């Protein structure tokens with residue numbers, strides 16, 4: 001366009017609604033796993049050790065072994081029909097449902113898509129597509145109810161890095177975490193009631209993805225957000241204290257992580273005579289390796305091995321219409337004046 005063209009009418013600017021999740025490997029073969037884990041575990045928001053200390057360990061030992069063991073776990077849960085991981089299938093389905101609701105409300109003034117922090121579709125590529133399609137404004141929703149530097153902040157970092165590539169940068173709004181929103185808590189409570197058919201279990205374990213304890217000590221609010229979600233869930237269900245236990249899973253590396261560890265806690269519950277438990281994982285917006293394989297596999301086995309009998313896994317909110325409504329409400333709260 002020449003400066004003279006600038007006087008001609010421009011197409012109406014759109015608002016992009018971009019949801020972001022963690023990312024997942026493109027395949028469960030060694031190289032796909034290695035590429036994904038390398039990008040993920042090289043992120044300073046995830047592992048904050050200095051590169052000179054961490055990279056030799058990561059490149060030399062971890063990325064030699066872990067792609068095989070993790071790949072075997074992904075194989076167990078892989079969506080063979082679409083040749084992708086469940087996180088990808090579910091994120092796409094959430095996006096399609098959100099798109100339908102957003103178009104019903106705002107028509108083609110909005111464009112809805114998803115991106116991943118690691119792997120594909122990259123934040124860079126999707127942001128660029130939105131800008132090319134005429135989005136002059138972006139509402140960015142990292143799909144993590146509880147804020148963590150290793151998830152919400154790094155998703156935002158990646159968006160801002162992608163914006164650095166844009167000649168004409170759109171305006172952006174990043175959404176707050178939603179760990180204490182009434183609609184989110186109500187959707188969680190409804191999913192518990194639906195799965196348990198109204199029954200109150202002797203124990204409901206709310207298992208959140210863990211993080212090094214040091215990160216919380218240094219100011220990351222994730223632990224407090226998780227505790228708050230569990231408390232609000234208990235209140236919403238109308239249950240007394242002591243039914244819901246908050247625990248943390250997926251310990252990685254040699255540091256102390258947030259405690260109690262789910263895998264040990266469920267075994268301890270079984271030994272104490274809690275042989276009938278339910279498990280929910282409110283930190284995950286979509287079922288993924290951490291829930292389908294770790295909770296419903298390793299953690300279930302730990303419970304049964306210690307004498308547990310009934311282990312009811314309550315799925316993530318996924319594309320539940322109540323969850324899509326939560327997402328839409330968060331967008332509504334952030335899109336004011338733009339549509």
Ligand SMILES: C=CC1=C(C)c2cc3[nH]c(cc4nc(cc5[nH]c(cc1n2)c(C)c5CCC(=O)O)C(CCC(=O)O)=C4C)c(C)c3C=C
Nearest residue numbers: 022023024046070087148150151209211252283288289290
């Ligand atoms: C929901 C919040 C999450 C936090 C907080 C988080 C922190 C965190 N994670 C690792 C290491 C790994 N996480 C892995 C998978 C994974 N993590 C999350 C979410 C959080 N991580 C999700 C949704 C997933 C699943 C992705 C999928 O494809 O399904 C893995 C990879 C799995 C494996 O290879 O075993 C690792 C490794 C650290 C170190 C960390 C620290 C703050």
Ligand SMILES: [Fe+2]
Nearest residue numbers: 209210250290
């Ligand atoms: Fe993780």
Ligand SMILES: [Fe+2]
Nearest residue numbers: 250289290294
């Ligand atoms: Fe895990």
